[in-house]
Amino acid sequence: MKDQAATGGGPEADVPRRLSTREAAQRLGVKPETVYAYVSRGQLSSNRAPGGRGSTFDAAEIEALARRTGRRTPAAPTPGDLVFRTGITLIEDDHCYFRGVDATKLARRYTYEEVAEWLWTGTLRAGVRFAAPAETLAAARRAVDALPAHSGSTDRLRVAVVAAATADPLRFDLAREAVLAAARSLVPTLVGALPVVADGPSAAEGAPEASDAGLARQLWPKLTARPADEPSVAALDTALALLIDHDLAASTLAARVAASARAHPYAVVSAGLGVLEGPLHGAASGLAHRMLTEVLERGSAAPVVADHLRTGRRVPGLGHRLYTSEDPRARTLFALLARMPRAAGALAAARDVVTTTARHAPLHANVDLALAVLSVSCGMRPEAGETVFAVSRTAGWIAHALEEYGERPLRMRPSGQYGGPRPPQPLPAPPGEPPR
Template sequence: MTTAEAAARLGVKAETLYAYVSRGLLTSERGTGGRASTFDAAEVEALVATRGATRRPTGVAETITTRLTLLADDEVYYRGLRATDLARTETPERVAALLWLGDRDAGIDEPDLGGVVEPVREIVAHLPGRPRPTDRLRVAVATLAALDPWRFDLEPAAVVATAMRCWRGMVGALGEGGLWPALADDPTTPEPPEVLRTALVLLADHGLAASTMAARVAASARAHPYAVVSAGLGALDGPVHGTASTAAHRFLGEALRDPEAAVAERLRAGERLPGFGHSIYRERDPRAAVLLALIPGSEEAAVVERLAAAVAGRPGVFPNVDLAMAAVQRVYGLRAEAGEAIFAVARTVGWIAHALEQYADPGLRFRVEGAYVGLRPS
């Protein structure tokens, strides 16, 4: 088979085909006189059978390239800069400029939200039942979209303007005074200067997490920025992603009463410890240390350290950002579900950054091919 034939049969690009060769999945022979490589048809067919592969639809990406966030060696980098360093010095707005425009010093104009926030806040305030902050955010984003006739403009400058309008509108819809009074047990408590700033920077992006993939899929279909954020919020609302912080908050409350009993109860039930471990990191979550440094000497920080010591030596079991955020919430009097809302507001920056990348690649679409195992027509 020629390179083109083998790539077409496997449904991949030529670059991927040669990657298969380097990994030992295929062998190739270089043609004489500078002719292109050829592939053994039997090997190609065997790989097709192994992968269950068929020709991919035109424009379907097997690999997503990004210049935004690198996760390597138990560290996080935004455009080559260590996120934990940025969290100690930078504002969320400057990090948004870094991720959206590639330059922390690039100014982003504040949106004119006059006549917009009040009706959105009114709708959000009258939701039935007992909506969580993230429920309010989802409704706020949909309402903000309906009020923005320019939302379909996907030119980069317009997307950035819409993104800032969405970001500010989300916070404004939760209530007057910003994010802190909307999430604090006592809204009159003064906001500590570093808590929200640090958390919003640390959580701004984390590579191709589930919610970010949902946002990129929406952007690949040329959905407007509000729809991209809505897709991210939908994927975020699950126990193994965005709502994990609430489980960690609950677990830490139990541990504050009796650390050993809290761990033993989870182990007895065969459950993983909430707020421990991560699918990406191997020995530590670098974001956790930055958050815990905000509460030195607190009972909560001491209990997290005690819990970590109790499970030390177990591979991949260490305090993660959810447990650290839960400790910060308890020290500063934030509600149990505040971590979810902070996560959602912070990650909106990352979703928009990934959308900007996706909009710039007009030929890219996502479509996962399913292996049908149901009834066949007779």
């Protein structure tokens, strides 16, 4: 039995800790009025504070409500602090939730478009399909076709967004329904503007762009020359749904900054795409793709992992700062890939990488490794995972823009900590001339 002094024992330890209204509001991340609203709905109980002024609340009850609602205790704000209160995604206890619902269950049950609508509106629209306006799609294709042949998919997507924006004279309308209409047309426009993989099925054969075709089927021939089959398209659709959002990732923060300045939704997506191209974010799956290809060529993960460790490089597709065990998105995709005979080799290579690396460091698979298994097994290019990531995350950026449009504009103004020469300094002069 532990010492009472060490554990805070004694008679006082049996008394439940009480919080004031202000403390309860801070813990829940809400206004004091909202705390009393929870009481009126029966979600909280309260006692009159000693002296009859205000109320007190059971600390354990407040903690339980905070976990249920996904609220996070905000740090004491100071001028210039960035405080984001969001109802979109919660990552907690190695799970990812969209609007409080397990994201992996949503992705297994519903299509990408249905999950996107759920994220945007909180309403599930069964069977919803997104369609690109003909004029907007034509403008995007012309812009993409003008790019050099060596352009990457993210280059094409960035150009397609700009073209779609110029084709929409109402893009500056930030009313909720206007933003939603733009989002529902932008996502299929991005997919439709991408070129079909050489020697692959035509758009009409592999992924008809009519509204009756799901986005995953439309995207398929833009990623691989192989014919589509239902298990593979289902895995791609699940990947799209899983990747829609992941809390305040770097690209999402950039998108929210743009929305805070009241940039239109196309500019918000452009801001996200600009960050996504970095090798530590959306492009990470391409590194994992190349690694798996090398493992398959060499017949074992051991020499490939050894090369990475010898040169001081991280092993791609492993570890995630937000999860202590395997990324739940990766686990969901691996389960689908295990049902695809064509994925057996790449899946075995991925497991070999995880097992081999575990001898050196206890790292678990993340979604980039699962995306790499999908891209390798389906004959896609290394950048295919980046394309899937960018198309999918477009919906998440729009969801965050919708939230940010409801906040005070230009609220993101951090203060810089100057570290340059102290003034006054002399005027600079060209080399060889004395300072003035």
